[in-house]
Structure formats: C-alpha cells, structure tokens
Amino acid sequence: MKRADGVYVQFCVQVDRTETIAPSGTAVGLDVGLKEFYTDSKGARVENPRFLRKGERVLKRSQRRVSRKVKGSRNRRKARVILGKRHLKISRQRKDHAVKLARSVIRSNDLVAYEDLRIKNLVKNQGLAKSINDASWYQFRVWLEYFGKVFSKITIAVPPHYTSQECSSCGVMVKKSLSVRTHICQCGCELDRDHNAARNILSRGLGTAGHVGTFMLDMSNTSGESTATWAGANLSLQVGS
Template sequence: MIVLEYKIRAKQYQLTAIDEAIRTGQFVRNKALRYWMDNKGVNKYDLNKYTAVIAKEFDFANKLNSTARQSSAERAWSGIARFLDNCKKKIKGKKGFPKFKKHSRSFEYKRSGWKLDETTKKHITFTDKNNIGRVKLVGSRDIYYYGADLIKRVRLVRRADGYYCQFCISIEEKEILEPTGRVIGLDMGLKYLYADSFGHTEENPRFYRKSEQRLNRLGRRLSRKYRNPNKGKSGKLMIKNPQTRQSNNYHKARVTKAKQHLKVSRQRKDHAVKLARCVCASNDCIVYEDLSVRNLVKNRKLSKSISDAGWTQFRNWVEYLGWKMGKITIAVPPHYTSQDCPACGKRVKKSLSTRTHVCECGYVEDRDVAASINILQKGLNTVGHTGIYAWRDLPSWAVGATLLSNGESLNQESHCF
C-alpha cells in the first residue's frame, strides 16, 4: 500500500465534528480493550461484533460509521496481539500490556462512510451521522489516477498545524534500478550520523539541538500563562478546583510550541528519507547495526542526543526503500564492532572518548570507519542472508504484512511521504 496525504480545509463546526469523532473512536477502542480484559478467550472478531453492542448502548457511538467503530476495535486488538506475541516469545522485561488511550489524534474509515467527488476528487464528503460533511482537500498529489476501489482506508489525523486526510491505496510501487556493484556498511554514531565502509561520513544535523533554545523559550512562555487550579486570582492557596479552565492565551502558546516540535520532527523525517534514498540508490547491499535504541536511550547523558539523531527512523526508511528498489538490507549484531580491528581481527579496547583506532599490526583508522568495515564483514558472512533478513526476522516495515516465500509483500503500507 501507499499513503497519500492531503490537508483539510473546512469550517469550524466541521473541525469540531472531527474532534468529536476522534473522541468517539478513542471511546470505542477503550471499551473494546475493557471487554477483552473482562472476558477470557476474546479474539479480534469478537471485538468487531462488540462494537455493534456499544452503538446500541451509547447514542454518540452510533453516530460513527460502523466500519470506523470496527477500525477502532482493530486498533485495540493490535496492542493486544503485540502483547500476546511478546508473552509467547518470552521476551525479557515488560511485555507491553495494552493501555487505555487518553489523547487520540486520529480515526479511520474503511470502504464506507465517505465519498470522493467524481469530477475533481479535490473534495470528500463524510456520509455518517457525525455531520462532518463536505471538506476540501489541499495537496499537490493527485488522487484522480487511482480508482475508488483501490482506496482501502481513509484516515483523519489532527496535528498541531491543522487536520489531514490520508488515503491508503492498495497498489505496490517498485523501482527498477541498474545494479551498481557496490556493497556498503554503515556505523551509526553521534559525532557523525553514520560512517560508511568507503570512509565517507555524514554529518549529524542535530535538528532538536538547533531548536532547543527556541523550544525552551516557548516552554517558559507557556508556563507563565498556566492557571494553577490550586490558587485563586490573588495567588493564595485554595481548595483544588478541577473546573478551572486555561485561558485562550495559554492555548495559543501551547499550539505555538507544538508547531515548533512538529517542525523539528518533519525536518528529521525529511532528512532521513532523502539520505536513505541516496544510500539505497547507490548501493546493492546495505549492512547496518541492529541497535536496541530503547536500551541505549536509558543513558541519562546521551539519551537526548540519541533521540535527536533518529537512528530508528533512518533504519526504517533504508529497509523500506531497499525493499522498494530491490536492494539487500542486512542488520547485524553490533557487539564489538568498534573494538575489533578490521585488518587482523584483534580486539582493541577503547573508551567512547577515543575516536581513532590504533592496532599493534599498524592499522590506523577513524573509529567509526573501522566499525563500518567490521559491520560490512559481518553482513557478508551472515549465512543464508540471500532472500531473507538477518536472524530470519522480518524488517520493521513488514510487520503485519502478508509475505511471499521470497520476502516480497502482498499487502504493504508504505511510509507517508
């Protein structure tokens, strides 16, 4: 699948109706999760049937289209299935027990509840009882070339800068490129975003660090406009009043800060997409580290820098674009890649502050470049990597997709460009 995204231009009452529909979808998801917790042996189809019971019991839930209610129940089941799968695999630590949603930002329809204009296809009408009505789609991508039967889902998303409509289209896009005859190993880092086995280093853009001063200033502005429910107008402590509402200036400051965070995340994503496309287009085989970023960010001194680098996002795009272009992507264990010597294989212990690899055999190289060469050697030595992925695990983009025996996808939803 591919995802086409448009910005929505609508009136205020229509945007309010979208917010109510999002809250209704969140309510249905939480009710489905509670139903699973209270009843043993409940499966995905039982949750879909339970949405009809919710619609009969609550009038506001009945306003939402039946397929939208089922999509909300399927979201609950995705968290349940992930938890059950982790329990079967007996992974260490927490298994990810599903939680109730508090702040949902999207909901989706399936094949009903919406209708595209047949002439221009720049407007979409939602036909359920939520009274969203007809809204305009603003975007450069033209959905005119895709038939209505190819659109499997329509998703409404709320972000800091407005509302968006996403179309999940059931087609597969493959790019046929000439083989380059190059293989490359990538070592992710903080000084450089990555260093490859050819000696090239890519600078780390550090988008969050560059915007951190402005974000701190916006945070202080937001804090000044916050109304403490424990204090009265005179500043004296009073009995907590949960009905205290924040001012319009507070919400304006909140939106301004949220837009800045959204800008940083979009900068990081755009950089990851462009960089991953260049790497996949210029190489036939890409080898990289199978890093556990969840554990790495537990380092209190490096967590912010690791999150700002966006290693996981870059890896996801390399895997997806590698599949799209017919390239081989291999993830290898990162153990001792920075310590071993690429020339003689001897293990040279060094701290993080030591940035140059110096071995007794006379080999001297930048620490990250030497690690990338070790990563490439590990990838080429991986037994049975042809046609599958490292350790016979699916890549992150293929989770939930139906795969053929050669690893190609029958039903793949791409990242949203």
C-alpha cells in the first residue's frame, strides 16, 4: 500500500496454513523414472528437468577451477565464491521445480500415491541414486506431503516392491529386466513399463487408504484375515495431518 511517507509492504507469513479447494474427484499414482521425472497412473509423463543435468556439469567445472588454484590464494577464494553462487542457483532451481510441480499435482488430485523410496537404499546403485538426486525426487516428495496438508489431500507412500513386475490389470507377476520398457501380460494388458508401475502404486495407495477407517474393527476380528491384510499393507501412511 502507498502512503504519503513512502510505500509499505505487508508481509503475511502463515506457517500452518490451510486452503480449501473443491475435490477434484481423481486419484493418481506416480512412478519415479530415470528418463522421466515421473509417469502417472493415467500414462502422462513429466520430463526430467534438464537444468539439473546441465547444472551438474557447471558445478563440476567450477569445482575443478577451485582445486586448480593455489591454496590460500586470492584466486582460489574468488573461484570458491563463484562455486558457492552456482550451488545456490541450482538448489534454488531444484526447489522451484519441486514446489511448482508438487503444488499442481496436489491441487488436481484428491489422493496422491508414490513409492516410499529411501535415498539410503538407492546409494547401492550409484547411477540411480544420482538420477534420483538430479530429479530432486526427494524434495518433490517433501513438498507433495506439505501441500497435501495445506490442501487437505491424501498423500501415501507405498512399499516399492514389485511395482514394475506386477500386472496392473490381473495382478500376475511379469518378470522383466530394467531394459524391458513395455509390460506385456498374458491377460492382454500391454502398457508402458512405468505406466503399469504407476497404476500398481495407485492401487496400493487406494488399498491402504481404504483400510484406515476399519483398522480398529479389524483388530477385534479374530479371524485374522483382515488383520493380515492390514499387516500386509504395513505402510508409512501420511494422511492429511
């Protein structure tokens, strides 16, 4: 607002903010890719942000420049300042990308399911870990969960086992190596590998969400069957709050 004695800027910072939006009527599963940032259960793909790969090259170059300079020299200090700036720029781009994408995914779906991937477990395979980092998947997930709370949407991390091997139509295991890009099942289901995985992720997510309200009932059920279902879906469930 403008006043005679200058311009005042009002900041409104809400930490525990919530926003109300109409339900979208849709649920989605996301499969993290190497080539794609993710493929969703409807078959849509979101490209990997190229700036991260490019940024990595820039960082390596700046890093080399630092190590080439004489230790303690003025030039080394300068090179280090440049390296720091590049780091900052890339981490800002990464965050920007994660925030925008997560917000839009949450706004347009009532339930979002994704694999409970832990970076720690992925480090075994360095190439994959690097790509996961590049794609800033982890950061994206954090923002998904954040916006899930803001917009009162459900976010569910499901166990990542066999999501790409199972047939999303009939549930049969169709073994395939990483290089096989298409899921072809005897039941007639033929889908892009990641699309099939995303559908499995969504159905696992829906299965878990469906059990939330019946958990207590299941505990009193002595048949053990429904309890087993719950135990089988031993997930880190993040619903709303």
